[in-house]
Amino acid sequence: DAGVIQSPRHEVTEMGQEVTLRCKPISGHDYLFWYRQTMMRGLELLIYFNNNVPIDDSGMPEDRFSAKMPNASFSTLKIQPSEPRDSAVYFCASRGQGASGELFFGEGSRLTVL
Amino acid sequence: GENVEQHPSTLSVQEGDSAVIKCTYSDSASNYFPWYKQELGKRPQLIIDIRSNVGEKKDQRIAVTLNKTAKHFSLHITETQPEDSAVYFCAASWLYGGSARQLTFGSGTQLTVLP
Numbered sequence: 001d002a003g004v005i006q007s008p009r010h011e012v013t014e015m016g017q018e019v020t021l022r023c024k025p026i027s028g029h030d031y032l033f034w035y036r037q038t039m040m041r042g043l044e045l046l047i048y049f050n051n052n053v054p055i056d057d058s059g060m061p062e063d064r065f066s067a068k069m070p071n072a073s074f075s076t077l078k079i080q081p082s083e084p085r086d087s088a089v090y091f092c093a094s095r096g097q098g099a100s101g102e103l104f105f106g107e108g109s110r111l112t113v114l
Numbered sequence: 115g116e117n118v119e120q121h122p123s124t125l126s127v128q129e130g131d132s133a134v135i136k137c138t139y140s141d142s143a144s145n146y147f148p149w150y151k152q153e154l155g156k157r158p159q160l161i162i163d164i165r166s167n168v169g170e171k172k173d174q175r176i177a178v179t180l181n182k183t184a185k186h187f188s189l190h191i192t193e194t195q196p197e198d199s200a201v202y203f204c205a206a207s208w209l210y211g212g213s214a215r216q217l218t219f220g221s222g223t224q225l226t227v228l229p
Binding site for chain 2: 031033042043045048055056091095101102103105106107108
């Protein structure tokens with residue numbers, strides 16, 4: 001398996017624009033997580049899904065953020081409108097249903113909002 | 115919810131010396147404690163984990179200890195090498211069979227191994 005695949009790897013946009021980040025989890029994994037990483041706040045969980053159903057979105061900063069998982073192999077995180085304080089690295093991670101708790105992270109999407 | 119605190123935030127050691135990173139957690143229901151290593155510009159990757167039914171686990175130069183009573187767990191790296199330089203994150207979660215709560219991460223420790 002190619003691992004968790006995220007796109008784009010880098011995104012530079014202007015304040016007010018819509019940003020869509022994409023994630024393809026490892027095939028067969030039932031859990032998908034979206035994390036945001038900044039120097040100030042570290043790794044923050046934004047939302048996670050189990051079997052495509054959102055389980056906990058309490059980490060989503062505000063209504064500007066939304067996430068979907070229309071099927072087992074694809075998820076999106078959307079920011080509309082984007083603001084400079086949204087600049088961060090966004091990681092998607094997945095894990096399987098088995099006893100191992102290991103999270104497999106994608107390479108991340110580095111977002112810069114000017 | 116779970117709260118994980120990690121210390122120190124930065125740690126510099128001489129090559130060959132040992133490094134210790136400590137974490138505390140708040141939720142007594144947590145039973146799974148992984149450690150992730152993140153090299154500069156890369157993704158976090160699991161290096162070792164421990165379950166609450168075990169007090170210590172070792173894998174070559176890396177060991178993790180857990181004190182459930184005090185809600186402390188620590189990462190020990192012996193004979194450090196320059197390639198150990200990275201940010202290390204502790205985390206805590208509840209894990210049972212195929213079910214899990216989300217991982218809560220500590221704030222990270224930047225380890226620098228000086229040659």
